[in-house]
Amino acid sequence: MKRITILTGHYGSGKSEIAVNMAIQEKLDWLIDLDIINPYFRSRSVRALLEGNGIELIESTIENAAGSDLPFISPKGSRPFVKRDIHAVYDLGGTQHGAKVMMQFRDFIKHPEDIDFLVVVNIFRQETDSAEKIIKMVHELEATSQLRVTGFINNSNLMEYTDESMIEAGQRIIFEASEALKRPIVYTYIEEHVKTTKVFAGDNKVLIRHLAKQWL
Amino acid sequence: MAKVLMKGNEAMALAAIKGGCDAFFGYPITPQNEIPEYLSYHMEENDRIFVQAESEVAAINMVYGAAGAGARVLTSSSSPGIALKQEGISYIVGSELPCVIINVMRGGPGLGGIQPSQGDYNQITRGGGNGDYHMMAFAPETLQETVDVVKESFDLADYYRNPVMIAVDGLIGQMMEPVDIDKAIPKRDLPEKTWAATGESGKRGSRNKIVSLHLDPYDLEKHNLKLKEKYDKMVENEQRYEMISTDDAEIILVAYGSMARIARSAVKALREEGIKVGIIRPITIWPFPEKAFVDLPESVHTLLTLEMSLGQMLQDVKIVNQGRYELAFYGRAGGVVPETDEIIEQVRKYVGGKK
Numbered sequence: 001m002k003r004i005t006i007l008t009g010h011y012g013s014g015k016s017e018i019a020v021n022m023a024i025q026e027k028l029d030w031l032i033d034l035d036i037i038n039p040y041f042r043s044r045s046v047r048a049l050l051e052g053n054g055i056e057l058i059e060s061t062i063e064n065a066a067g068s069d070l071p072f073i074s075p076k077g078s079r080p081f082v083k084r085d086i087h088a089v090y091d092l093g094g095t096q097h098g099a100k101v102m103m104q105f106r107d108f109i110k111h112p113e114d115i116d117f118l119v120v121v122n123i124f125r126q127e128t129d130s131a132e133k134i135i136k137m138v139h140e141l142e143a144t145s146q147l148r149v150t151g152f153i154n155n156s157n158l159m160e161y162t163d164e165s166m167i168e169a170g171q172r173i174i175f176e177a178s179e180a181l182k183r184p185i186v187y188t189y190i191e192e193h194v195k196t197t198k199v200f201a202g203d204n205k206v207l208i209r210h211l212a213k214q215w216l
Numbered sequence: 217m218a219k220v221l222m223k224g225n226e227a228m229a230l231a232a233i234k235g236g237c238d239a240f241f242g243y244p245i246t247p248q249n250e251i252p253e254y255l256s257y258h259m260e261e262n263d264r265i266f267v268q269a270e271s272e273v274a275a276i277n278m279v280y281g282a283a284g285a286g287a288r289v290l291t292s293s294s295s296p297g298i299a300l301k302q303e304g305i306s307y308i309v310g311s312e313l314p315c316v317i318i319n320v321m322r323g324g325p326g327l328g329g330i331q332p333s334q335g336d337y338n339q340i341t342r343g344g345g346n347g348d349y350h351m352m353a354f355a356p357e358t359l360q361e362t363v364d365v366v367k368e369s370f371d372l373a374d375y376y377r378n379p380v381m382i383a384v385d386g387l388i389g390q391m392m393e394p395v396d397i398d399k400a401i402p403k404r405d406l407p408e409k410t411w412a413a414t415g416e417s418g419k420r421g422s423r424n425k426i427v428s429l430h431l432d433p434y435d436l437e438k439h440n441l442k443l444k445e446k447y448d449k450m451v452e453n454e455q456r457y458e459m460i461s462t463d464d465a466e467i468i469l470v471a472y473g474s475m476a477r478i479a480r481s482a483v484k485a486l487r488e489e490g491i492k493v494g495i496i497r498p499i500t501i502w503p504f505p506e507k508a509f510v511d512l513p514e515s516v517h518t519l520l521t522l523e524m525s526l527g528q529m530l531q532d533v534k535i536v537n538q539g540r541y542e543l544a545f546y547g548r549a550g551g552v553v554p555e556t557d558e559i560i561e562q563v564r565k566y567v568g569g570k571k
Contacts, residue, residue, distance in 0.1 A: 011223070011250075012221065012222075012223050012226075012392050038390075039246050039247050039330050039386075039390065040247065040331075040332075040386065040387065040390035040391075041390060041391075069246045069330050122221060124219070124220050124221040124394070125220070125221055125222075126220055126222070126226075126230075129220075157221070158219055158221055158394040159221065159392070159393065159394060161219065161394055212391075213553075213555075
């Protein structure tokens, strides 16, 4: 994998859960939460878990103000772009509005080859249930972030109801967008409870839900 | 239609469109912003009206106007924003107009915080506005139930010519769950809105007027008694609740919304240990489901009320209990959501009854 992964997509596509899973599974150094859209279910709720895994969490909030919905972005978010020994995942807020925060780092990105800018897609979200809508979203994300999308993550799921056929359905639709835009499916995330022996597009990863509470 | 994965706020917005909402008037506030955001795109697509008003007060008065013209109208806000709408709500009730109000509750009082809470129970069930009035208030537990009651609320509002509130805590607004948005819901036979001020009523020889002003006290009392008849009908016909594992229960938890979800997971764990605990889950918080408390099994000794507030629904439980069972309470406030283990620990205190 590239040294830096930036996760973008529609809200509710599963970016934050994937960021946490990726940071732990790939033993990354930093998780940078740049979500200025979502007030709840943020990576800050798993700070202890991340720290226990040796991952530093850079939050998009003011210290001791976890309940704040001020759109604050840590200036430390720029560091992985210039310090090439930091392996990091960025978790952006949903839609093109959430992706806009990348603009401010544009001048620091000297090594675009270090970066994967990936769009997380769940086709069971209304706003990304067709290749046409996904392609439109990619263009919007690129326009506001000023970054080129390098690939897709298939995270098609209906939570506890997810089965193999839903992941396949997701792959079919995302593949259409992937073909049209010539960007690969880089990962498929599969919820831990899904029974499958199939190999899906890209690297196949297990998704454990850390942000949703046990009773949700 | 098959299930889709939706965020609570989006699901409520789409459900409103499916429920036949003609117009939305609102003003942004966390944690319900996805409702106006979603509607700002999708109302126009469906040839409906969306207006972001200049304030909550303006929004509720736009609702008042549009409802008076016979439209199916929605507004949404969160606790302090709902407080601002109270005057308008009282006028809408007084003028016997239908509308649906979504309240995605956050911690209070005052500006409070943006984390989930159930602290508006009194504001909702006791009325924040003036005068003798009530409105039906649903407090659903899952996104499917939320979608279903939002759709049904438009019919209920028209049926009673009275506002209906959907009261969820911030978690229900922000969480994601699969929903079938087209699931069939009960429909009412609704008469034509011959009372609406459409600009056409003069053609029938008399003008329709939307008023809440009655200067003659006898006339106003008559109006109040007419409204009371509607409230009595709602109390008789619209109480909704779910009884969960209560048949042999010794301890019954009383909880709604997200708190009921946590209670459910606590009951599951406690039942595995053989502890006989169940849940009364109010689905309407007004009318309060007093019928649920009438015929409880002889095994019951304690009712433990659980809230994400500090003893508001507890007052209603006291009223319906009439001294029959021991009452206990546990609540968190300010946006703190209890963990399942915390609830389990509370229940354990009451196993075996009063020592």
